[in-house]
Amino acid sequence: MDIQCCPNCSSESYTKSGIVNNRQRYKCKSCGYFFSVNKMGKRIDDYYVNKALQLYLEGLTYREIERILGISHVSIMNWVKKYNIKRPYNSNYHPSYKILSASELSNYFQKTNNLSGAGVLVTELGDKFMLIKWERFRD
Ligand SMILES: [Zn+2]
Known part of the structure; x- marks a missing residue:
């Protein structure tokens, strides 16, 4: 193939x-x-299995991962089950995400107010990058 x-x-x-x-x-x-x-x-590249599980661990929902990777949420649920992935429950933080090109990513990091009060994690996503930002829920 x-x-x-x-x-x-x-x-x-x-x-x-x-x-x-x-x-x-x-x-x-x-x-x-x-x-x-x-x-x-039916075989999907291991690359996307890894990405899907990584995003799941970062707190994204099955539907969000489906939207980002184009993989059915049923497949993702099956992988989570198959590899026995458990994520810690944390209701205080909420992950939001952006899909950015390399230059958009570099612009993002040049603005310091983008980085205050939140943790960010960047993962490669095909020819783009995905930035996951962790923020405390505001009550
Ligand atoms: Zn060509």
Whole structure:
């Protein structure tokens, strides 16, 4: 199931860019063309299993992870069960998240008021980055 090159320009330089309808999508680094493998069957790349579980541990809901990664929440629930993932219950903090490009991310960190009073965590997400921000619930 390996892709050898971009179907549009034959470049061998491409990067993972999300999952669409349970199929791995790629983005060509040379021409920007999006393409996916024709058939992945039921197997989803380990990369996204790891990402989904990571986001789950950070406190995101199944539906949020589904929206971000394009993986069905049922698959995510199954992985959580399969790998016996338990996350600590914490009702005092609320995670919010943004999907940013590398330059948006660097702009974000240049504004100090973005960083006060909250913890942030950044994780790679295909050709983008995801920033998770932890804030205390305000009553
Ligand atoms: Zn290309």
